Amino acid sequence: MKIVGLSGSIVGSKTKTAMSYTVKSLKEKYPDAEVTLIDLADYDIQFSDGRNYTEYEGDTGYITQTIMEADAIIIGTPIFQASIPATLKNIFDLLPVNAFLDKVVSILVTAGSAKHYLIAEQQLKPILAYMKAQMVQTYVFIEEEDFYRKEITSDDVLFRIERLVEDTVVLTETYAKIREEKEAEYDF
Structure with missing residues (x-):
């Protein structure tokens, strides 16, 4: 199973910190999973210009290809000005409409x-649904008060991250089994 953690901002430390905890939990609990953390701050990404994602090279090509090859994606995003960051929206724009199918x-x-709190419900979930994602319905929401010196200080938040990791893996395994059973019905 290939899982990508996507830290969707090029500024700030809180989303990166939370995604680091998430990836650590994934690697500890599911050592057989191939886990990749993509922190957009570490890459030079082109703006989407309408090309097919396979035509991009360099960092942009690497990121789009890695996302397209993943079985599951955990998206970490800050909220800026009551919206998701433009860098994350650009990633969605680089991918095809059905990028998250299956x-x-x-x-x-x-x-x-x-x-x-509702930005994920009003902005992010509709984009993911449009791109055909199977979504884990609950998400982890972390406030400023839950951080101190680039560490998460809330045990409740850490528990919710662990639960999100577990739900993501269980749902991915479940959908894979369902697809296998459906494909077996065709008998060719």
Whole structure:
């Protein structure tokens, strides 16, 4: 199973910190899974210009190819100005409409205010649904007060991250079994 953790911002540390905890949990609990963390701050990504994702080279080509080959994706995003970052939206724009078909996608959100809780529901989930993702319905929402010096200090948040990891893997395995059974029905 290939799982990609996508830290969807090029600024700040909270989303990267939360995604690091998430990837650590994945690697500890599911050592057989191939886990890749993509932190957009570490790459030079082109703006989407309408080309097929296979035509991009360099960092942009690597990121799009890695996402397309994944079985599951955990998207970490901060909330800026009551919206997802443009860098994350650009990743979605680089991919085809059905990029998340047969993929499980889960969400982790960092925000400075509890007032941004519904941004994932109102902005991110509709994009993922349009791109055919099988979504883990609950997501982890982490506020400013849950961090101290680039560490997560809330045991509740750590528990919710572990649960998100487990739900992502279980849902991915479940959908894979369902697809195998469906394909076996065709008998050719």
